[in-house]
Amino acid sequence: MNYLIKQFTREWGFLLRQKYVVVLLLCSLVLSGFAIYSGLSEVSEQQQTIERLKAADQSDRANVQQKQNDAGMLAYYSFHLTYSQPSNLAFAALGERDIFPWKHRINLLALEGQIYESDAQNAELAQAGKIDFVFVISALAPLVIILLFHDLFASERTSGRHDLLVTTAKSYFALWGARITVRFVALIVCLMLPFFVGAFIAGASAFKVAYVSLLCIAYLAFWAVLSVWLGKNATSAPRVASSLIGLWVLFAFIIPILGDLAINKTVHSPNGGDIVLTQREAVNDAWDLHKSTTMNAFIKEYPALAPYVDMSSEFEWKWYYAFQQMGDLKAAELSQAYRDSAAKKYELAGTVSWLSPPLLLQRSLTRAANTDSVAAYNYEQQIRDYHQQLREFYYPWLFYKGDPTKAALENMPRFESTTQTSK
């Protein structure tokens, strides 16, 4: 044991005396810290926005409910907030939340006409990408590892100490193992420390933190082993580094890009514009259709409302909302195909990511943090379900119960986000 400690202390001393190693480690610490800090502030900004929206949404609806009594008018003017809370791991993996919307307000009109509206963030910033912990670990850390580990052997060779060291060292481990371990542990501490602090602040569960740490350390170990292994017999450090960086470019850029091209060629997704066009044509044509055409189609979905479809005027709200829903129904197939193709693409991308460790890590971490496109599509499904609940709440009032009482409005379904509870 003492022997081990002696080796480590010696190597630690060496490390501290090598200026560029210290600089690299410090840079890692600073970058990881910056990523965690900005991630935390982004997540808290998102949470605050949601809180503000909730309050504004509440008072806006109260205002409408105070002014309107008619069920049809109420449904027309009342908007309902939906949102997707960032998970308590989102600070480390901001994921796709800058591209997919995480807040939405809907009313009782056809959903297909509303759901693709997006309250996205600044596109030019989204295009540059954000620096988050996942980015630091998956893309940057391998480069730091390459710089730290590629010249372990080559630098000793070029300075002519290599053979001397090998023959005089007590064991292989005493020399290289201790050096590698010290560097690796120092790097892990610099990269992961800010994450632990961030996880503590965000209140992430210990299990998740352990899971993320395990993945990150395994990933970093992969790069360290690769760097050491490739550098073992080399005499020219830059040559080793060149091939390692080449591998990095392959994993981080080339494989994903080729995969993306291939997937986009194989999976054809319907044009999003066609969904809204179909829905809009259906809704608009309904004005000129015979009322019974719409109503007959409608009561197939809602047989219980069949006794109440007769109309006494050329315009009635129940008919209006019925043809809105029929518009959705008409576009449903396209809309489903649109979502299916996105899911298919995500699935195929998963296969591609097995060829690219950085991607695999990104996917695993954004999945754990519930910030990937799967999360975004789950949220979209929640909006759809909620919209359905609203329909079912309003229809009885629209069709036969008359104007809803204020007490009844209290029981209006509320959007309860399930994303906050970590799975």
Added chain:
Amino acid sequence: MSIHNFSKVVIVAKDEWRYWLRSKLAMTVLAIGLLLTLSSVVVTAITMHELSHARHELQSNAEQSFVDQPDRHPHRMVHYGHYAFRTPSPLSTLDPGIDAYTGNSIFLEGHRQNSAMFADQRQGTALTKLGSLTPAFIVQTLAPLLLILIGYSSISRERESQTLSYLLAQGTSGTTLIVGKGLALLSVVGLIIAPLAVSALFTMSAGESLLAVTSFVVGYALYLTVWVLLILLASSVFSKNSGSFTALAFVWILLCIVMPRVASTSASTAVPSTGKIETDFAVKAELRKLGDGHNTNDPAFKQFKQSLLEKYNVNSIDELPVNFRGLVASESEAKQTDVLNQFAEQRMQAELKQTQVSRYFGWVSPMVAIRSLSMIVVGTSIETHHRFLRETEQLRFDFVQGLNKVHIEKLNYQDDMNRNANAAATQKARVSADNWQILQAFNFTVDSANIRAQRSVPAFLQLLLWIAVLVGGIKFVGKRLS
């Protein structure tokens, strides 16, 4: 520099090429670089052409289906609405910029300003988060790395193999050596940029101006020159190949990988922007004061009614020679649009301010500078998207007011009021489909080349400053070399 010196520079450059031709690493790197650039140029050109074609078609379809609508109540057409599509600029074949990150279509209807829908990125695989096969990404991010791999040892190699003192003793000055090596590297830059330049020239046949093409090519040439200078500097300063390599790799990571993201993260932290949903609450509060244009009895229109009666010198709205409901719709649309535009403008200004903050990082990273320069010149920056939003808003306002005019002039007020009485009355409250011709054809084009060039001036200055500082540094080092 005298002719004699110049011929020496050329000899040095030729020698460097000879060295590269014999080096497996240099040849591999060069081949990969050219392959990547070429394939990115071809792939992106095809993608953007397909997009452009598809959106043109969607646009004309949308216009066709609007004018093909049957006889209707004009207000129904206001809600039927219209679609506008953002067709990409000719040069976007080289830098699609934010095209995939913003919605490319927008639904235009009365009383509302919708946001753009269907960002392509959302139907994507999320595989291209780190980089995509576009000429912009390849040249901005990967080309510097390739230059480093080829050039890191250009001077330090001579020093390490002790040929440097020999060369200097023979009368080649340090400056000549550096300039010669620089010339060789610049010729590689030329090779990388050539496919871009050719492709850029092709866009002139699609109507792009020479000014934009030139700014684009010159911008990239300046950018890669910055990297050549950085490489020369590092290679002269460090006594060992490995030192030069490590330093350059580190600088590359910092400038190309880290800085762009630090820039965007800092910008969104420094200038938080309120989302559309949130500002919509304020918009709604403002709009409520204006009254509901569907409801002629809304007290907000009382004064408007009075002024109309006086204008036409009649006692009641029934006696007006025009349709009062149409007038109210038109009046309230105009007022609403003022409010909507005011808020939309605020939001765009905030977004612009955010973007500006991220662009300031161009002073510390040439990659950030070329990134904004490229998108601005090509016309795929945030400004272009804002232009799209403004133009579609104009289109929206024009056709809605056009329909309101039809409503005012061609639909009898009494018929209009009775429209829901029975099927025959509904039939009567319609106008002929000929009126739908008021819709203007929409063809989105980017800002003029002059405006784009003006916007790109700060980015050019950023690159030029980098060059000036680096040339100064190299001069200093070059003298010490001798």
